[in-house]
Amino acid sequence: MAKLPRRKCTHKSCRQWFHPMRNGQIVCSYECASAVAKEQTAKTRAKALRVEKKRQREEEKEGRALQAERRQAVKPLSHFIKQAQQVFNEFIRYRDRHLTCVSCDRHHDGQYHAGHFRTTGANPELRFNEDNCHKQCSVCNNHLSGNLTAYRLALIAKIGQARFDVLMGPHELPKWKRDDYIQIRDEYRAKLKELKQQVVA
Ligand SMILES: [Zn+2]
Ligand SMILES: [Zn+2]
Structure with a gap:
């Protein structure tokens, strides 16, 4: 296989030039790979948390609207x-x-x-x-x-x-x-x- 062109490691705190050993390799080392993976996991979790909080807020809002509607409905x-x-x-x-x-x-x-x-x-x-x-x-x-x-x-x-x-x-x-x-x-x-x-x- 022809030697792949060198590229910069995508791990933000690394950014070293390296020679990829295989197609699609975007980090220089196992350490950088696991660091990037960790960051991504944290991002995914933060996003999931935001989505869940938004859902909760909407649910509460709907609940309040429903309660207000019920209060109106029972009024004589x-x-x-x-x-x-x-x-x-x-x-x-x-x-x-x-x-x-x-x-x-x-x-x-x-x-x-x-x-x-x-x-x-x-x-x-x-x-x-x-x-x-x-x-x-x-x-x-x-x-x-x-x-x-x-x-x-x-x-x-x-x-x-x-x-x-x-x-x-x-x-x-x-x-x-x-x-x-x-x-x-x-x-x-x-x-x-x-x-x-x-x-x-
Ligand atoms: Zn690196
Ligand atoms: Zn009068």
Whole structure:
């Protein structure tokens, strides 16, 4: 066999020139060969460890997501109704932020509510109707049961007789389910965000 051309040992801390005895020989000696093999083993193990750690992290993450999903799944429907109502009411208060109380026309620094003209108890189908809900002071909302006589007049002045008549007319009760309330919640979150962005712009 013809003599193979000399080459440099690939072991990093050796790098000596040597004459390979066979094809594919890349290290000069048995010592360099075993040193390179050891380094490679260490690298392989480190990589395996990284892969395993990543897998564990992903598993934990999935576990947490699953737990969160389970916690949501066991929540009663009332939880999602309440959530959607909170966001809707926040939207109404923000929409009417520059207005006075819809019933007593009073400006004050205290807490404002979102007051439904037709109550959510008697008319759950109008729970998320924007014509049916307006910024109201806590006195009118809580202590005067909505102060409806004044509310009625102000509401007609605000939305007009035609829309008021539609509001007072019959409404179908939608068969809202969990996902519908979630959708309403998200819709009003988006609407509120949009409204706030319009103010900034
Ligand atoms: Zn060597
Ligand atoms: Zn009031």
